[in-house]
Amino acid sequence: MGLSAYLTVGALLFLIGLVMVAARRNLIYVLMGLELILNAANLNLVAFNRFRPGGMEGHLDGQIGAIFVIILAAAEAAIALAIVLNVHSLFETIRPDDIDAMKD
Amino acid sequence: MATLQEPAAPASDRSYWGNVWHAVKSTAVGMGITFRYLWTKPFTTQYPDERLPVDGRYRGIHYLEQDLCIYCQACAKACPVDCIDMGAQRHGKELEWEFFSIDYQKCMFCELCVYPCPKDCIHMGEQYSLVTEDKSDFLLELTSWQGLTEEQKLRIAEAEAAKAAKKAAAAKAKAAKEAAEAAAEPAEPEEGKE
């Protein structure tokens, strides 16, 4: 399988993640969509690293980039969930549409 | 929208390393104790194979000293749940037993049937495991024989024989008496007959 096959899978994942962020009205869905987008980016990074001209021997920058993405995703998920929990305990909802205390 | 406040921090009376030491030490001591118990001989008796003796006061399944029982029904009347039922025929002083049953679905082993017995013939036994697959098995028959024993039959036969002999003797005596009277006054019986 060539590079474009992996990139297609990555693009589809990115698309699904984007739709999830845009269309589902729930903070946790938004978070899951973000994770999908990050994963799509990771797949692309790893695929680019594998199909690097000259081979991947000794050149793992793509994989290391993906590892950094995973590290940041972990930190992001922890903080985002803390925020979601706080929002839930304050507003008793996690739908962004219903959090409208500023409107009144 | 409500404001949120901090809860008070819980107080601790031990230092950090004190906690670590305490956890390690208590676990080690506890495991030492359980390890010692692991090798002690178990106290278990393997129940259906060997049984512990029960106390004399134990109220188990009844047993009946049937030859003492006089069929007075005092125990059945005393029973608060009416689980005792009995039937017998009297032959003079002898009893011809039909049944003496206790329904252990009802019996609560209260021992109230024991006290009123005038002959002290019903007792609480030491048997306690009444296990069955069929509920009707709980209706236990306590008599060890039904009808009459050979001995009783013999006694009754003797009594009846004695009675018959007595009767025969009485009849014979009467006949003799009559014969004697007839000999004394021969004319009278003919008159009496007519």
Place this chain on the structure above:
Amino acid sequence: MAETVSFFFFAAITIGCALLALLHRNVVNSAFSLLGTLLGLAGFYVMLGADFLAMTQVLIYAGGILVLIIFGLMLTQPDTNERRMGRILAAVAVVGTGALAFWEKIGVATWNAVEVAELGEPGGTVREIGLEFLRRDSWLLPFEFASIVLLAGLVGSVYIARRRFREEEL
């Protein structure tokens, strides 16, 4: 042959589970089906010679982040029956059209050009990645920064999510 089969196997798992996560109306089931996506991606990473990354994906994404997400779901009692397929379909249509346009314009033209690389057989990467992280002229500094970011994230999330009571509960 085997590579093609495993590629389509993992692609089916990844995309199928992601679609299920998108379209399922129960949030919790969506989160569970995301597990399939993450494991499928781990499979891709193994195929692409990134064994350490695959295991990291399984350990941190599947075993950590997704568990955290599900934990958050269960703590926030979401309304589990969301029925807004219309909005999703509209979004799929809009974004999909954009993506297709992107694909036509740029994607096919450039991506196909990269495929001619002479590829070696991938070996184990854990040793190399470890050395890359600890070499001064390589990734040492970003690695240390990442650890600081993680620490800050940990402390920050603990601070944000710490238990506080409403006034009436006190």
Place this chain on the structure above:
Amino acid sequence: MSAALPPAAAAPQGNGLTELLGGLLPDGLPFWALALTGAVVSFAIIFAFIAVLAMFATWLERKVAGHIQVRYGPMRTGAWHGWAQALADGVKLLIKEDLVLTSADKPLFKLAPMVVLSTALAAFVALPFGPNAIVADLDLGIYFIIAISSITTFGVIMAGWGSNNKWSLYGAMREAAQVASYEIPLGLSLMMPVMYFGSLSLNHAGAMQSGWYGMHWYVFSDAFWIAIPSFALFFTAALAETKRAPFDLPESESELVAGFHTEYSGIRFAFFFMEEYAAMYLMSAVGTALWFGAWNFPGLSLLEGTVLHAPLAVAAFVTKSLLLVFVMMWVRWTVPRIRIDQVMALGYKYLTPLCLLMILLAASWEWVKAIAFGA
């Protein structure tokens, strides 16, 4: 790559099983056929091993529990000390009706036992039972085992959510919190032996602990003063990771009926049961492989090259692991279950910082050794 690197891990290569199969199968088969046959055969071997192990371990657990409580445990099934009790239980579980609740989330409910058991099976792939008796000699064996066994949590959460029962859900949430927390100290505590051996491969760790009549175990090495506390930390984290007492909050029967597997019966329940014992054995085997010399024991090296060597090595490994399983049971019947806040405090406030401290000490010790003795 610079030239001053330490030499690459010289793990013994090859897999006895694959070599054996390669000898048995006709020549000229494509690679994938050999690989597939190897996979099926190793799956069958691992599954049979786990099934037998679970049976033996349930019996052993009851005997240990019984004798610690000064009673016998099962005595009547089978002639000798109730050895057939586990068999009888297995038959009973197979015959029992497999209930699926009408109100359950059926896909999750049915998937959960499979996820749980398959992850346990998958983790066994990287376990070295002997010098060459390993299904897949992975470079990152330990990492693989931790990663795969972290997915077990998912099966448990699936079971808890899918059962649609509040006790199950409480159990699943406790599991999520507990396992996500204890993965950190578990992973960190494995770093001490990894630093000592310089490899993530369990096979390599086993090979490094041979020598001196098979007594170069990590606990007897120069770093024994790091090895022993780090093993204690590992063992505590492993107990929490396998949901064993005193960390069995996900299934605490006195509060949550049976926790996440309350609603399971029959063969699905048996899957959860097998997973628990498989996970116990797995953690014990990792402990054995890293701290207690894997398959090495005194005198084994004298038999090198004979037919007896491989079976004895496997027997030594399994015996040592089962001893650690016994210790897990021993702990279970000693220490009472702790509260969920105590579980969290132990994980975050005690085990994790202590693991970090031990890592610092282990690294410094390697450094001191390098300076003092030259390396």
